Amino acid sequence: LGCNIYSPDGRVFQIDYAGKAVENSGAMIGLKCKDGVVIGVEKLVMSKLLVEGSGRRVHPIGTHAGIGFTGYVADGRAVVSAARAEVENYEDYYGVDMPPHVLSDRLGHYFHAYTTYGGYRPFGLCTVIAAFDQEKQEAFLHMVDPAGTHYRYHGCAVGKSKQAANTVIEQLDLSNMTCEEGLKQIAYIIHTIREEEKDKPFEFEAGWVCKDTNNKFELVPKDIRDAASAWGKKKVEEMEMEDDESDDED
Amino acid sequence: RDAGQKRARGLDGTLGGDKGDGDMASVTSTVACTAAGTDEPNTRTLQPIVTGTSVVAVKYNGGVMMAADTLGSYGGLARFTEVERICKAGEETLVACDGDYSDWQHIGKIIKELEVEDRCVADNITHTPHQYWSCLTRILYHRRSKMNPLWNSLVIAGYSDDAAFLGTTDKIGTSYEADYVATGLGLHMALPVLRRKWKEGMSEEEARALVEDCMRVLFYRDCRTINRIMFAKVDKHGQKIFEPSPIPTNWSFRSFVDPSGP
Numbered sequence: 001l002g003c004n005i006y007s008p009d010g011r012v013f014q015i016d017y018a019g020k021a022v023e024n025s026g027a028m029i030g031l032k033c034k035d036g037v038v039i040g041v042e043k044l045v046m047s048k049l050l051v052e053g054s055g056r057r058v059h060p061i062g063t064h065a066g067i068g069f070t071g072y073v074a075d076g077r078a079v080v081s082a083a084r085a086e087v088e089n090y091e092d093y094y095g096v097d098m099p100p101h102v103l104s105d106r107l108g109h110y111f112h113a114y115t116t117y118g119g120y121r122p123f124g125l126c127t128v129i130a131a132f133d134q135e136k137q138e139a140f141l142h143m144v145d146p147a148g149t150h151y152r153y154h155g156c157a158v159g160k161s162k163q164a165a166n167t168v169i170e171q172l173d174l175s176n177m178t179c180e181e182g183l184k185q186i187a188y189i190i191h192t193i194r195e196e197e198k199d200k201p202f203e204f205e206a207g208w209v210c211k212d213t214n215n216k217f218e219l220v221p222k223d224i225r226d227a228a229s230a231w232g233k234k235k236v237e238e239m240e241m242e243d244d245e246s247d248d249e250d
Numbered sequence: 251r252d253a254g255q256k257r258a259r260g261l262d263g264t265l266g267g268d269k270g271d272g273d274m275a276s277v278t279s280t281v282a283c284t285a286a287g288t289d290e291p292n293t294r295t296l297q298p299i300v301t302g303t304s305v306v307a308v309k310y311n312g313g314v315m316m317a318a319d320t321l322g323s324y325g326g327l328a329r330f331t332e333v334e335r336i337c338k339a340g341e342e343t344l345v346a347c348d349g350d351y352s353d354w355q356h357i358g359k360i361i362k363e364l365e366v367e368d369r370c371v372a373d374n375i376t377h378t379p380h381q382y383w384s385c386l387t388r389i390l391y392h393r394r395s396k397m398n399p400l401w402n403s404l405v406i407a408g409y410s411d412d413a414a415f416l417g418t419t420d421k422i423g424t425s426y427e428a429d430y431v432a433t434g435l436g437l438h439m440a441l442p443v444l445r446r447k448w449k450e451g452m453s454e455e456e457a458r459a460l461v462e463d464c465m466r467v468l469f470y471r472d473c474r475t476i477n478r479i480m481f482a483k484v485d486k487h488g489q490k491i492f493e494p495s496p497i498p499t500n501w502s503f504r505s506f507v508d509p510s511g512p
Contacts, residue, residue, distance in 0.1 A: 060370050084370060088363070219372050 002118035014122055015115055018146035021124030022071035026202065027159035027190055028057075030068070030128040032141040033182040034175055036210025037130035038220075039068040039141075040186035042159070042194070043203040058207040058219060062087035064097045065131035066207045066217035070159045071146070072124030079127055082110055100131035104142035104150045112148025122146045126158040130207065132215045139209045161193035168192065179210040180228075183220060187232030192239075204229045294398035298350035300324055302335045303474045304436030305346040305405045306464045308448055309414045309429045310457035313485030314407035316344055317461045319469070320494045321476040322351050328476060336482045338489045340365055342410045343379040344482050345386070348434045349402035349421060357400060360389060379408020383417040383425065391423025403433035409484045432464065435472045440464035454483065462497050469499060470506075 003014045026042035041057040058068040059080045067083055069076040086106045090098040107127060114120045129142040143158070144150040154174055157165035168189050177185070183206055190204065206220040206228075220228075300322045307316040322330030335354065336346040339361045347354040364385065368376045377385075383406040393399050403420040418433065419425040430448045432440040443464050452460070458481065469475050477499065482491040504511060 060372050062366055063369055088366070092359070216369075 003115050003120060003122065004118040012115065012147075015147045018071075018122040018124045022126045022146065022158055023160065023162070025070045025073075025159050027157060027161060027165060027193060028068050028070040028126065028128055029155070029157045029165055029169070029186045029189055030130060030141045030143065030153065031155045031169065031172070031174055031177070031182040031186060032139070032153065033177045033179045033210070035212070036132075036179045036208055036215070037139040037141045038179045038182045038186065038206060038208040038210070039066070039128050039130050040183065040190065040204060040206040041068050041070060042190045043205050045201045045203055048201075052203060053222075056205065058205045060207070060217045060219070061103070061129075061131075062091065062098070063216050064134070064209065065100065065103055065129065066209060066219075068128045068130075068205075068207065069125045071126055075123045075125050076127075079107065079110070079123060079125060083107060086110075097132070097134045099133050099135065100129060100140040100142055101133075101152065103131055104129050104144060104152070107144045108148045108150040110148075111144055111146060115147060128156065128158070130209050130217060132209050132217070137215075139215065157189070164193050165189050179208045179212070180224075183208070183224070183228045184231045187225075187228040188235045189232075191229075191232045191236040294396075295350070295353070295401055298353070298401040300330065300333075300351040301474070302333060302348045302351060302354070303472055304432055304434040304440065304468055305335065305348050305403070306432045306436050306440050306444075306461050306468075307346070307405050307407050307416055307430065308444065308452070308457050308461055309416050310452040310454055312414070313409050313454065313457075313483055314344070314414050314416050315454065315457040315461050316346055316405065316407050316482045316484075317465050317479050318346050318348070319465070319475050320478045320480050321474065323474045326473075328474070331476055331478060332494075334480065336480055336491055337361065338491070339382050339406075339408075340368065340376050341488055342376070342484065343382050343406060343408035343415075344484050344489050344491070345382065346405045346407075346482070347402040350400070353400040353402050357386065357389075357402065357404070360386070378410045379406060379415040380410075380417070382406050382408070383415070383419065383427075387419040387423055387425040390419050390421060394422045405431055405433060407482075407484055409486055412486070414485075435474075436464065436468060439467050439471055443467060454485075458483075466497055466499060469497070 003012060007013055026044045028041045030039040039058060043057050060066045061083045065087060067080060087098045111123055115122045123146055127144045132139045141153045142150055143153055143156045155169040157169060172185055187204060204225050206225055207217060208220055209215060209217040302322060305318040307314060316336060318335040320333050321328055322333035336344055337358055339345050345361060364377055386404055390400055399421045401421050406417045408415045416431060417425060417427040418431045430444040447460055465479050469477050477496045478494045479497055480494040
């Protein structure tokens with residue numbers, strides 16, 4: 001069944017299957033905080049032989065935008081190249097940084113194009129975009145799914161256990177949270193949803209565009225990421241201990 | 251010269267047909283300097299339009315000092331007086347140009363692309379001054395090989411890995427590194443001064459005074475200058491481009507007062 005074929009109940013199976021590729025992969029979370037946007041990815045490490053830091057999931061696009069992706073990782077590199085070309089082209093023509101909603105729109109079109117031809121397959125990716133809007137002087141968070149639909153978010157989660165992650169995000173007070181705080185919360189959420197895979201190693205990758213980075217997108221340095229991850233892990237353990245205690249009291 | 255009179259330019263740069271020299275003609279006829287020879291519109295740079303004049307740069311102990319005036323000449327007209335011909339590249343490098351201003355703006359875009367490339371790879375390694383010099387040289391040489399040059403001479407200065415770097419390239423891609431460089435008329439007027447007065451391990455103040463001397467000579471003698479000089483330096487703390495300012499000049503030299511004198 002190709003992309004150009006509907007199912008009897010009005011779905012395009014290839015797009016649904018692409019969504020499955022996303023659902024089976026590591027979690028990715030984006031949060032729009034009061035001073036910027038931070039995105040984090042749970043990168044499952046397949047083998048002890050892999051060098052830490054290789055096979056990156058979070059990439060800067062130009063100077064003021066960044067992309068994280070989860071799903072079929074090989075597709076990610078193609079999308080990153082396309083996004084970089086779009087940003088460079090826009091800035092060349094218009095002389096200003098590409099606004100986040102325009103980048104999101106262009107990537108949406110790009111993803112969608114691959115769902116309309118029989119010879120193509122959709123990208124097996126959800127792409128989260130964190131970018132700074134020069135005109136509005138504010139950073140925004142967008143996500144594009146394999147079908148090409150894109151929305152602007154306050155907070156979003158994709159990949160494994162995204163329902164659980166979204167539940168936690170809904171309860172966060174994002175408008176009063178800094179990106180540093182947000183990074184810790186992302187680490188906490190990732191540790192929370194990794195119940196079944198506690199033993200499988202993972203790398204925590206993150207990137208942000210915020211006041212502290214001068215409104216440019218940068219990858220979060222390793223020491224900050226490690227500290228956030230340790231904080232998140234400790235908080236999960238504390239929550240578990242509390243649950244155990246309250247169980248004992250009952 | 252209109253389309254009908256295009257002639258082949260020989261390997262030594264002369265037009266073979268002029269002298270009626272039979273041997274030259276057989277060599278030059280195989281080397282054409284123009285496309286097709288038809289009435290197609292020109293799509294290559296044949297002459298610079300808005301131009302900048304000389305750049306002078308010297309290495310000193312711990313950095314590189316550079317200067318250029320801020321004039322964009324329109325032929326003989328001193329048309330644009332606040333043109334910036336020195337720009338930063340990354341965190342460690344300065345690039346300055348003389349020659350065509352629109353080609354310089356294009357080079358500015360190339361430099362920005364190299365900076366963005368550094369950002370996107372995000373491995374905490376950025377292009378060194380040597381790499382900027384090498385890349386720009388290749389681009390200039392490539393354009394000249396297509397007979398469509400970027401009509402500039404570039405000076406690339408930087409401080410990286412505890413060492414100062416100074417290199418230059420011109421519109422045909424000739425490039426070299428040196429302790430002191432000058433472009434344009436500076437080659438003729440500033441280099442002799444530099445050869446006499448530059449020494450190893452100068453302080454920043456000495457370097458600035460030396461560069462200022464060169465710019466002064468150029469202001470006296472180069473018709474396409476103005477007395478509004480932009481100095482710039484790069485050292486281990488990074489780049490600094492100073493606000494353009496005039497330099498003191500002295501017009502009471504005898505040969506200025508009475509040029510016809512003995």
